[in-house]
Amino acid sequence: MEGACMGMGYVPVWLGCPVCRGALTTVAGHDGTEVVGLRCSRDDLTFRVQDGVIRLLVPGEEARAERLAREYRERRLQQGWRPPTVDALCALPFKPLPEMGRVYWHVRRHSFGLLRKLIHQERSTGRLPLRPRVVDMGAGMGWLARWLATWGCEVVALDISVDPFFGLGAARRVCTAAKVNVVLVQGGMEYPPFQAGQVDLLVYNASLHYAADLQRTLHAGATVLRPEGLLVIMDTPVVQGRSVSRRGTWVGGRQLGWEDVIEVAQQVGLRIECRSNGPRWWPVYQAWQRVRGERAFRLPFLVARR
Numbered sequence: 001m002e003g004a005c006m007g008m009g010y011v012p013v014w015l016g017c018p019v020c021r022g023a024l025t026t027v028a029g030h031d032g033t034e035v036v037g038l039r040c041s042r043d044d045l046t047f048r049v050q051d052g053v054i055r056l057l058v059p060g061e062e063a064r065a066e067r068l069a070r071e072y073r074e075r076r077l078q079q080g081w082r083p084p085t086v087d088a089l090c091a092l093p094f095k096p097l098p099e100m101g102r103v104y105w106h107v108r109r110h111s112f113g114l115l116r117k118l119i120h121q122e123r124s125t126g127r128l129p130l131r132p133r134v135v136d137m138g139a140g141m142g143w144l145a146r147w148l149a150t151w152g153c154e155v156v157a158l159d160i161s162v163d164p165f166f167g168l169g170a171a172r173r174v175c176t177a178a179k180v181n182v183v184l185v186q187g188g189m190e191y192p193p194f195q196a197g198q199v200d201l202l203v204y205n206a207s208l209h210y211a212a213d214l215q216r217t218l219h220a221g222a223t224v225l226r227p228e229g230l231l232v233i234m235d236t237p238v239v240q241g242r243s244v245s246r247r248g249t250w251v252g253g254r255q256l257g258w259e260d261v262i263e264v265a266q267q268v269g270l271r272i273e274c275r276s277n278g279p280r281w282w283p284v285y286q287a288w289q290r291v292r293g294e295r296a297f298r299l300p301f302l303v304a305r306r
């Protein structure tokens with residue numbers, strides 16, 4: 001498949017079937033110019049393009065995707081979030097969304113700065129190409145994908161949710177407003193729709209703890225990475241020992257256990273390294289968590305190489 005035109009954007013050649021990871025061919029609309037779908041001939045599957053989003057879910061996953069998106073939206077509204085305006089999203093991470101507090105966005109700016117530095121260093125040493133293929137995994141409202149594209153990366157924003165306010169619907173408006181080209185893909189982190197060995201950098205920004213299965217997700221991530229490609233995990237809560245679930249069964253309440261992360265990374269052939277445990281004041285915040293009787297967690301910046 002050639003890089004083909006899709007409405008406002010284009011279809012990267014490195015997308016793949018979420019079932020077999022094989023290459024896809026484009027399906028043109030009536031006028032023959034616009035791409036309306038992608039096709040996997042091996043699995044006899046056609047994936048549609050709708051509202052500017054390429055729908056690359058594994059067949060049968062639509063109901064789960066809808067449920068996860070609904071739960072996410074309801075949780076956020078219960079937490080007092082309001083659907084952010086495009087201007088507010090474009091100002092992230094520098095100007096915090098008021099609902100989430102200054103502390104939270106301070107942490108997020110810290111990891112954002114580390115990611116920017118990492119990409120810059122890897123490019124200048126030639127370990128990343130000048131225009132790396134990057135996937136924002138669990139991109140949500142797309143504020144990070146927008147910056148990745150601004151920095152000259154070829155970006156796919158992948159999320160299970162196409163929600164107009166908290167999912168890829170919002171990401172579409174952000175990228176249009178910022179005049180950057182980001183390819184929006186509805187898909188699952190557990191079966192990323194890319195061909196094997198094609199992605200330079202996978203970023204899980206506040207999203208890995210949502211994955212249904214850590215082992216499966218990181219195995220799939222490692223498979224789509226090119227040899228020596230990078231996988232970054234940031235703003236995911238990590239506790240000592242094994243993973244735990246807070247807030248009942250909601251996936252967003254999960255905290256990954258450091259032992260699980262290390263064990264799984266080894267199993268799937270990723271060399272993982274912790275570059276930061278959060279801003280300098282984080283240990284003070286952890287002490288406060290303990291005083292309040294909570295289990296202390298950290299938000300490390302983890303870099304893994306295939």
Ligand SMILES: C[S@@+](CC[C@H](N)C(=O)[O-])C[C@H]1O[C@@H](n2cnc3c(N)ncnc32)[C@H](O)[C@@H]1O
Pocket residue numbers: 068069072137138139140141142144158159160161166167187188189190205206207210211212
């Ligand atoms: C806390 S939000 C983070 C969004 C964004 N990365 C950010 O930092 O603002 C987690 C995101 O993961 C998405 N998500 C949850 N489960 C997913 C899955 N299995 N596959 C892909 N995305 C998923 C949610 O829809 C949500 O947008």
